[in-house]
Amino acid sequence: xxxATREITPTLGYGATLLLAALWVIPFxxxxxxxxxxxxxxGAAMASLLPSYVPTLNNFAExxxxxxFPRYTLNTAIISLxxxxxxxxxxxxxxxxxARIEFPGRTFVFYLFLxxxxxxPVALIIPNLVTIASLGLxxxxxxxxxxxxxxxFGTFLMRQAFKAIPRELEDAALIDGASIWQRIGYIYLPxxxxxxxxxxxxxxxxxxxxxxxxxMVINSPDLRPLxxxxxxxxxxxxxxxxxxxxxxxxxMVSAPLLIAFALFQRSFVNSFVSSGxx
Amino acid sequence: MANAVLTxxxxxxxxxxxxxxxxxxxxxxxxxLLAPSLVFLALFTYWPVLxxxxxxxxxxxxxxxxxxxxxxxxxxxxxxDSAFRKAFANNLIYAFGTVIPSLVLALGFxxxxxxxxxxxxxxxxxxxxxxxxxxxxxxxxFLFIFLPNVGLLDYYLGKLAxxxxxxxxxxxxxxxxxxxxxxxxxxxxxxxxxxxGLQAVPADAYEAAILxxxxxxxxxxxxxxxxxxxxxxxxLVVGLINVVTQVDHVFVLTKGGPSDSTNLLLFYxxxxxxxxxDHGRAAAGxxxxxxxxxxxxxxxxxxxxxxxxxxxx
Numbered sequence: 001x002x003x004a005t006r007e008i009t010p011t012l013g014y015g016a017t018l019l020l021a022a023l024w025v026i027p028f029x030x031x032x033x034x035x036x037x038x039x040x041x042x043g044a045a046m047a048s049l050l051p052s053y054v055p056t057l058n059n060f061a062e063x064x065x066x067x068x069f070p071r072y073t074l075n076t077a078i079i080s081l082x083x084x085x086x087x088x089x090x091x092x093x094x095x096x097x098x099a100r101i102e103f104p105g106r107t108f109v110f111y112l113f114l115x116x117x118x119x120x121p122v123a124l125i126i127p128n129l130v131t132i133a134s135l136g137l138x139x140x141x142x143x144x145x146x147x148x149x150x151x152x153f154g155t156f157l158m159r160q161a162f163k164a165i166p167r168e169l170e171d172a173a174l175i176d177g178a179s180i181w182q183r184i185g186y187i188y189l190p191x192x193x194x195x196x197x198x199x200x201x202x203x204x205x206x207x208x209x210x211x212x213x214x215x216m217v218i219n220s221p222d223l224r225p226l227x228x229x230x231x232x233x234x235x236x237x238x239x240x241x242x243x244x245x246x247x248x249x250x251x252m253v254s255a256p257l258l259i260a261f262a263l264f265q266r267s268f269v270n271s272f273v274s275s276g277x278x
Numbered sequence: 279m280a281n282a283v284l285t286x287x288x289x290x291x292x293x294x295x296x297x298x299x300x301x302x303x304x305x306x307x308x309x310x311l312l313a314p315s316l317v318f319l320a321l322f323t324y325w326p327v328l329x330x331x332x333x334x335x336x337x338x339x340x341x342x343x344x345x346x347x348x349x350x351x352x353x354x355x356x357x358x359d360s361a362f363r364k365a366f367a368n369n370l371i372y373a374f375g376t377v378i379p380s381l382v383l384a385l386g387f388x389x390x391x392x393x394x395x396x397x398x399x400x401x402x403x404x405x406x407x408x409x410x411x412x413x414x415x416x417x418x419x420f421l422f423i424f425l426p427n428v429g430l431l432d433y434y435l436g437k438l439a440x441x442x443x444x445x446x447x448x449x450x451x452x453x454x455x456x457x458x459x460x461x462x463x464x465x466x467x468x469x470x471x472x473x474x475g476l477q478a479v480p481a482d483a484y485e486a487a488i489l490x491x492x493x494x495x496x497x498x499x500x501x502x503x504x505x506x507x508x509x510x511x512x513x514l515v516v517g518l519i520n521v522v523t524q525v526d527h528v529f530v531l532t533k534g535g536p537s538d539s540t541n542l543l544l545f546y547x548x549x550x551x552x553x554x555x556d557h558g559r560a561a562a563g564x565x566x567x568x569x570x571x572x573x574x575x576x577x578x579x580x581x582x583x584x585x586x587x588x589x590x591x
Contacts, residue, residue, distance in 0.1 A: 115324075
């Protein structure tokens with residue numbers, strides 16, 4: 001170890017990493033400084049990263065007034081929580097089938113699921129829009145959610161978690177006459193909680209941040225999620241050079257996940273490591 | 279002897295009598311549990327693929343007229359379209375120019391911050407922050423960073439008596455500006471995989487290398503990298519998938535312009551379908567994308583099977 005500390009290269013590498021960390025954080029610093037800047041429009045000092053003003057909430061008030069952020073937040077919350085709720089049901093049932101039931105064609109069905117991991121849903125937005133429209137779900141929040149109700153990634157995650165649970169627990173419940181629903185609900189789900197949390201974080205984050213698909217499905221301004229609302233709002237405010245307002249709007253959209261990360265850092269990191277391919 | 283054979287046969291027969299019923303029951307229960315997933319997979323994964331295959335071979339003469347079979351016309355049209363070729367070439371540059379730098383940076387960050395202490399975990403969190411921000415929100419911030427003259431980049435370049443190009447307005451620069459945003463956004467994500475991978479490198483391997491007099495670069499080359507090979511492969515696949523499937527920032531920053539210099543495949547397909555109503559060409563473009571995704575993920579199929587499949591593999 002003493003040899004390693006005397007080497008110059010790792011020390012230089014560490015120094016370079018810290019410098020890059022400073023660079024990495026600059027966009028966030030600007031967002032914060034600009035959002036509380038009393039000078040809403042353009043101006044040469046807008047780019048300054050050192051606040052030389054008395055902070056105000058004017059930009060937030062203006063952003064709030066020019067776009068319906070509470071409504072967008074509600075829509076995003078409905079989309080991400082609704083998607084997750086259905087996913088938990090589908091992945092638990094399918095995960096149990098893969099983990100505990102021997103049935104002919106299991107390998108084949110496994111590959112059917114795997115196909116969803118290979119063909120990312122985003123690549124299928126054009127044909128899926130046709131399907132959503134023919135199901136009468138165009139311009140509805142349900143239409144935004146439906147393509148994600150089945151999740152191969154979640155299913156495989158649950159399958160791994162269920163396989164690690166000793167069979168004896170289920171056998172004991174079986175002797176007591178527990179039905180399959182009781183066994184899943186009282187034995188498997190509680191014991192698979194870490195995997196469920198990991199999946200929930202990944203699912204909530206990716207649907208909170210999704211843009212292109214809701215942009216295509218949603219037409220009414222009232223049904224826009226935060227990302228679509230922000231993009232529309234940015235386009236309007238950009239024309240007016242209202243950079244302070246844009247920064248405030250961006251901060252409002254990003255804040256919920258950043259706060260959640262600050263509170264549950266370890267869970268976030270663990271679940272993102274397990275995510276790889278969504 | 280004959281008796282034993284007889285009883286053996288009798289056992290077999292009764293087994294066979296029981297077996298089909300049990301298998302069917304197991305199958306029914308399994309199908310029941312899989313049904314909710316399979317319904318949605320059928321609707322939004324299998325059906326769209328079939329639909330795209332059909333649509334790619336059909337087109338309308340005019341909007342509203344019936345679909346007619348056109349064979350490979352949509353593909354010839356697609357490959358003849360200079361905007362598509364531009365988007366394809368851009369996507370290649372974008373892939374190399376974002377995945378490799380993010381991977382190298384992520385490995386560097388992970389190696390520098392591998393030791394767990396309070397300072398290092400703070401810096402890890404800093405690198406991870408951009409991952410959590412919606413790509414659209416990141417693009418809104420970078421819209422100002424890249425703003426000519428008064429934007430963040432030009433403001434500070436001006437303090438150094440330098441002047442930057444028109445970051446998003448110059449067709450020769452815009453794609454590289456967008457690549458900068460992508461690297462900023464993703465490096466912290468890939469860093470997590472390398473941090474996890476580095477934990478698997480045994481400490482005695484380093485100690486042995488140090489005793490043998492290996493310098494830091496030799497240790498990287500002969501100890502760290504060999505152990506990280508699976509992680510590197512995995513990050514490459516994740517990165518390449520992202521390159522094909524994430525275009526939200528293009529939508530906010532440039533809409534593919536100026537003159538298609540920042541157009542990417544998915545955005546091109548979106549334009550064909552939503553702005554030009556050319557469904558045949560959009561379908562052909564989608565198929566090109568699906569083929570790319572399939573090729574990317576197929577290379578990692580073994581890894582996927584190993585981590586998810588076990589016996590099925």
